[in-house]
Amino acid sequence: xxxxxMWIVRTILLLLLCVLVLAGCGTKDSxxxxxxxxxxxxxxxxxxxxxxxxxxxxxxxGAKDAANANNVSGTExxxxxxxxxxxxxxxxxxxLLDLTxxxxxxxxxxxxxxxTDPDSYKGRMVKMKGTCYAAKDDASGKTLYACVIKDxxxxxxxxxxxxxxxxxxxxxxxxxxxxxxxFTTYQQxxxxxxxxxxxxxx
Amino acid sequence: MSLIMTLIEKLAFYLQYPFVRYALVVxxxxxxxxxxxxxxxVLRHFSYIGDGLSHVAFGAMSVAIVxxxxxxxxLILPVTVLCAVILLKSGQGRKVKGDAAVAMMSVGALAFxxxxxxxxxxxxxxxxxxCSTLFGSTSILTLTAAEVTLxxxxxxxxxxxxxxxxxxxxALTFDENFARVCGINTELYNxxxxxxxxxxxxxxxNLVGALLVSALIIFPTxxxxxxxxxxxxxxxxSAVISVICALVGILVSVLAGTPVGSTIVIADALAFGLSxxxxxxxxxxx
Amino acid sequence: xxxxxxxNLSVGYGEHxxxxxxxxxxxAGDYLCIVGENGAGKSTLMRTLLGLQKPVSGQxxxxxxxxxxxxxxxxxxxxxxxxxxxxxGEIVLSGLQGKTGRRPFYRRxxxxxxxxxxHRLSIGDLADxxxxxxxxxxQQKVLLARALCASGKILFMDEPVTGLDPExxxxxxxxxxxxxxxxxxxxxxxxxxxxxxxxxxxxxxxGDAGFFGRKEEYLCSETGKRFLNxxxxxxxxxxxxxx
Numbered sequence: 001x002x003x004x005x006m007w008i009v010r011t012i013l014l015l016l017l018c019v020l021v022l023a024g025c026g027t028k029d030s031x032x033x034x035x036x037x038x039x040x041x042x043x044x045x046x047x048x049x050x051x052x053x054x055x056x057x058x059x060x061x062g063a064k065d066a067a068n069a070n071n072v073s074g075t076e077x078x079x080x081x082x083x084x085x086x087x088x089x090x091x092x093x094x095x096l097l098d099l100t101x102x103x104x105x106x107x108x109x110x111x112x113x114x115x116t117d118p119d120s121y122k123g124r125m126v127k128m129k130g131t132c133y134a135a136k137d138d139a140s141g142k143t144l145y146a147c148v149i150k151d152x153x154x155x156x157x158x159x160x161x162x163x164x165x166x167x168x169x170x171x172x173x174x175x176x177x178x179x180x181x182x183f184t185t186y187q188q189x190x191x192x193x194x195x196x197x198x199x200x201x202x
Numbered sequence: 203m204s205l206i207m208t209l210i211e212k213l214a215f216y217l218q219y220p221f222v223r224y225a226l227v228v229x230x231x232x233x234x235x236x237x238x239x240x241x242x243x244v245l246r247h248f249s250y251i252g253d254g255l256s257h258v259a260f261g262a263m264s265v266a267i268v269x270x271x272x273x274x275x276x277l278i279l280p281v282t283v284l285c286a287v288i289l290l291k292s293g294q295g296r297k298v299k300g301d302a303a304v305a306m307m308s309v310g311a312l313a314f315x316x317x318x319x320x321x322x323x324x325x326x327x328x329x330x331x332x333c334s335t336l337f338g339s340t341s342i343l344t345l346t347a348a349e350v351t352l353x354x355x356x357x358x359x360x361x362x363x364x365x366x367x368x369x370x371x372x373a374l375t376f377d378e379n380f381a382r383v384c385g386i387n388t389e390l391y392n393x394x395x396x397x398x399x400x401x402x403x404x405x406x407x408n409l410v411g412a413l414l415v416s417a418l419i420i421f422p423t424x425x426x427x428x429x430x431x432x433x434x435x436x437x438x439x440s441a442v443i444s445v446i447c448a449l450v451g452i453l454v455s456v457l458a459g460t461p462v463g464s465t466i467v468i469a470d471a472l473a474f475g476l477s478x479x480x481x482x483x484x485x486x487x488x
Numbered sequence: 489x490x491x492x493x494x495x496n497l498s499v500g501y502g503e504h505x506x507x508x509x510x511x512x513x514x515x516a517g518d519y520l521c522i523v524g525e526n527g528a529g530k531s532t533l534m535r536t537l538l539g540l541q542k543p544v545s546g547q548x549x550x551x552x553x554x555x556x557x558x559x560x561x562x563x564x565x566x567x568x569x570x571x572x573x574x575x576x577g578e579i580v581l582s583g584l585q586g587k588t589g590r591r592p593f594y595r596r597x598x599x600x601x602x603x604x605x606x607h608r609l610s611i612g613d614l615a616d617x618x619x620x621x622x623x624x625x626x627q628q629k630v631l632l633a634r635a636l637c638a639s640g641k642i643l644f645m646d647e648p649v650t651g652l653d654p655e656x657x658x659x660x661x662x663x664x665x666x667x668x669x670x671x672x673x674x675x676x677x678x679x680x681x682x683x684x685x686x687x688x689x690x691x692x693x694x695g696d697a698g699f700f701g702r703k704e705e706y707l708c709s710e711t712g713k714r715f716l717n718x719x720x721x722x723x724x725x726x727x728x729x730x731x
Contacts, residue, residue, distance in 0.1 A: 013361075014361075102216070103459030105455050105461065105462060108340050109221060109340040109344050113344055116344070116346070117346075156333050156334070156339075245572060366592040368592070369588070369592065372574075372578065373582040373585040376572055376574060377563070377566070379540055379561075380563060380583075381585060383538045383540065383559060383638070383644075384557060384586030385556030430573065431574075431575060431620075432573065432578055432616070433574040433575070433578050434578065
């Protein structure tokens, strides 16, 4: 009976476990704890764009996907860890978040994270590649453009609105685009929306 | 060689993102505790309970979504624990009695959950939430910091409990009647076990989704049982296999862009598939 | 010293009694065999005595000096245990669970005790072997070792030799006899009536014509004679009836 060995194995496992948990805890200290539901963003504009798209384009299901996807953050709560270490916040803010280099699973996850905790990503340059969806916003009468990505199984999709720099023309609806812009949020009425501003097409 | 270098570079690239690191830490912890739980459940012929409880948890999550709860776990955990206690109590350890009850609860909760979310769901992203909850396509990568902490703490607590109760659990799993004759309070331990089962199922849902939770519980144990003969060896092997498969699954899905839950389960299935020829080889050699 | 007394005990499931009107008592150092037809309620009685089932009616009481962790139990062979991945040593050690109290791990002395018991039953070299790969006789010895780890004073056994080949059965009886000589109280259910009357000193016959008393009385009683098929067995002068 090797119960003594078992005891040693158990102790080692316990220590490993503590190490694991501590490693995970280490970066949490720099986390901003935001539990305020008011700060959560609802990517709503494509809901209205979705309903408009149904009028303007025959492919209602595709637009509905985009509409569904962009309301991801409606009920999501909780604190998000700041991707940047507190110390060099401003330096990292300028660092490019290049989603084009990531696999579809991680892109989807990262966009989801951006939608549920936009304050952590404000000011970052984001580059993403997806399908451009154009829709008319009933409230303002303007046409909004979003870059939409699908997850690995292509059953869910979500996207971020982008506003190009002055003088640039918007791409065609349903075309594949690569967009780079600064992630930011803006208020419209009671809702907060996220978008990539000063964007360029790449 | 260059392929490996590219892979390592890509991995390093991904690992700089906190959400990937957290997914790995939490995912591996969950893999360990669910495989340890699996050893007890499989040997007591309770494997189906994992499936039933995960569907109940899905139903509870749907209600939480509809009610726009800020911390869904506060609803999901108690509901699942309650159902676990009810199921195990009514079964009284006899597998035949409980299976119909579990099946009804399981299917009813799944249908209820999906109906609730569709009819009363406030979020327009119904398919996204449901998809992720059922199949775990990206759920481990999109945990909030609070959820990460909760998952890590609960997994750690469950692991410590398993280590402390290892001998008791062995006696109970091997021969519950004998344990009772010895004077062990089997009712109490079954209650504790029910609570642990519920908690681990809810955690495991974050990793592979409600529909695939059973895989996390069953495959590592079955693979380990083919390879080893003593309870201690089976337990340790089960945990090791589960961790390796979860690690491989998460890394492959992150690198190749596949859904996380299914990739982990495929890795587990492969491990089980490989365990059979491996066992034969071992049998041939010894 | 009296260890157990049962008065008018009825055992069964729920309200339905399988065996009733049982009156018997057990003293330290007794070797009691419980015999009877199939379905008479022998196993049910043993389960009731061990606290696994509630009696339908009647009284049953252990002496206050007997603790729960001084009673050992060797149950009938269970199919579920056949495929359980465990080493013989782990199973024997689990018999000590009743004695560890709140301690999560076994003491060195406890492990040594388990090893000693295994050596006594000549299965010391099987400690690391897989239980499911052992022969029937060896498995029973492992379970007996487990029961010994759990017991101190009384050993309950439910058909310990059923399914064993004659050699293994003989060995088992020899071991049980040795334990009895060392002071253990033995309570055994057995289908093997001839061996039962050979080794036991008390017989409890459950069935239509119940009997409790010393073996010698049983051999001369109507019940005993009928059950033993009127074989040639030595019978003392007719004694008083059983208690």
